[in-house]
Amino acid sequence: MEISLIFFSPTHTGRTIAEAVAAGFASGADTLRNIDLTLPSGSRKTIEAGDIAIFAAPVYGGRVAETAVERFRQVRAAEPGVTPAILTVVYGNRDYEDALLELQDIAVRQGFVPLSAGAFIGEHSYSRPKEGRPIAAGRPDEADQAQARHLGAASREKYEKGTPQPLTVKGHIPYKTKGPSTPATPxxxxxxxxxxxxxxxxxxxxxxxxxxxxxxxxxxxxxxxxxxxxxxxxxxxxxxxTPYTEKLFTHFSARREPELFL
Ligand SMILES: Cc1cc2nc3c(=O)[nH]c(=O)nc-3n(C[C@H](O)[C@H](O)[C@H](O)COP(=O)(O)O)c2cc1C
Incomplete structure (x- = not known):
């Protein structure tokens, strides 16, 4: 089968997780296809019924990053309700709140059947290690990637068994309301x-x-x-x-671990 890695990943942590999940899921005859939506492309992509999709998105404000939400609309399952999807969000060691549930809802809207999911930790976009303010620096590290490979392998087993149970991930409806965007730019x-x-x-x-x-x-x-x-x-x-660097460093430096939903 073809394994499509569908990601929006400006600082590459989500991409690393999607690749590790794919490595755990893949067996000899499978092919990998990268659908990198980090840059605007505009073209529609279709995932065929016998294939599988692995989604990865960053968490912004406890939700799926808005640009990822927009770009994931370009990807559809060719036959709705048949093609499985593994869903992953990557967050900067604070929290992912409703992002995984939102990603699951997006995948279902695009015609996929959620097979499994995971919330992983990536170095925070506002981490500044050179200024003595690291936030999840170096993550996803080897232990995180091993968890992601495990998610892939366990998803394969679940897939081979057929007729997966409906997936339940953490999150609330209505989703968290987003705060105002920081009025600054690099x-x-x-x-x-x-x-x-x-x-x-x-x-x-x-x-x-x-x-x-x-x-x-x-x-x-x-x-x-x-x-x-x-x-x-x-x-x-x-x-x-941004003042968030200091705040996140002070309050969210304690290591959090990936959570898997199978
Ligand atoms: C605008 C913005 C909002 C963010 N909000 C959160 C958040 O709510 N919780 C969190 O833990 N990390 C948050 N992060 C950090 C990212 O989720 C984290 O750095 C992620 O690894 C980025 O993924 P990427 O490397 O695939 O781009 C935020 C980052 C940005 C830029």
Missing amino acids: ETDPALCTGCGTCAEICPTEVISLTEAGTAVSDLTGCIKCCACVKFCPADARRFD
């Missing part, structure tokens, strides 16, 4: 920026451009604060100063 230190354009290329909402002087600038309107530009700037020239 900024560039012009002394460090080399104008290489990496940030503009990887920005999931394409809101970074280069000035005539060759310095990266973000448009606040469309910025989702994912911090991909901060994490992956080769010159370390991007910064996002």
Whole structure:
């Protein structure tokens, strides 16, 4: 069968989890297909009845990141109610609240049958290890990825047995109301920026451009604060100063562990 990894993952933690789940699920004859929705693409994708989908989305404000919600609409099961899906959310060691339930509802709306699910921990977008403020730094680590492979392997067993029981994941309806978005955007230190354009290329909402002087600038309107530009700037020239870094470091540094739903 074909295993489709469907993810929106600006800082790559969700992608790592989806890959580990797929590695645990796959057997010799299976093929893997990446449906990377991190950058806008616009084209529709269909998953065939005999195949399987693995979804991965980041948690933003206790919910599925809004851009992921929009982009997952591009993916459908060819035959509704037949194709199984493994659902994963990745959160920055605070909490995932209603995100997994929301992802399950999205998958069902797109015609999939939820097979299993997991909530995993990834380094928080606002983690600043170099400034002595790490939040889940280095995660998902080897232990997290082993849990994700286990989710994949256990899902395979469940799938082989057939007629899975309806899945129950943690979460509430109505979903958590989102708070206001932080009124700021990552900024560039012009002394460090080399104008290489990496940030503009990887920005999931394409809101970074280069000035005539060759310095990266973000448009606040469309910025989702994912911090991909901060994490992956080769010159370390991007910064996002938010009071959340200190708050999260102070209150949510105690290690949380993945939760699996089978
Ligand atoms: C705008 C925003 C909101 C976030 N909200 C939460 C949250 O509610 N709970 C949490 O634990 N982590 C939260 N995070 C952290 C991300 O869920 C975490 O860094 C995740 O690993 C990012 O996934 P990715 O690497 O696939 O992009 C938030 C991050 C951003 C940018």
